[in-house]
Amino acid sequence: MKKLVSLLVSAFIISSVTQAQTAMPKDSASFTDFYGKYKFEAGSPVEEVGIVWQDSSLAITSAMGNATMTQLGVDSFSMSYEDGIVTFKRGDDKKVKSIVITVQGTVLNGDKEADTKGTSLRRKDIMEEKKAVAMK
DSSP: OHHHHHHHHHHHHHHHHHHHHHOOOOSGGGGTTTOEEEEEOTTSSOSEEEEEEETTEEEEEETTEEEEEEEOSSSEEEETTTTEEEEEEEOTTSOEEEEEEEETTEEEEEEEOOSSSHHHHHHHHHHHHHHHHHHO
């Protein structure tokens, strides 16, 4: 009996530690590194995409439409559109420099534009979140 209780306690502790390590943040401040516009090469199916905080989740926007993103790893996300995968690449300075989108076997590589509007975009997100909280 003592061994069974010990085994159950060990399993619970391991499970709790694993969940704590894989838990991902779920607020807009956690994703500021990714916000911005990403430009693709001429002739790509889409010229640019934007990464924004929309309706309480990270989203990718483009002329083709919008899709929500679910975090898979530190810099990787699944995309609700066609089961796509979005991966962000960082430079030596640890800042996000580019994006890779894989959808239905097509791989799109885009570079992040200079972060001139990132601060105002972030302010807009914060104001929208405050309004939503105030209305509840």
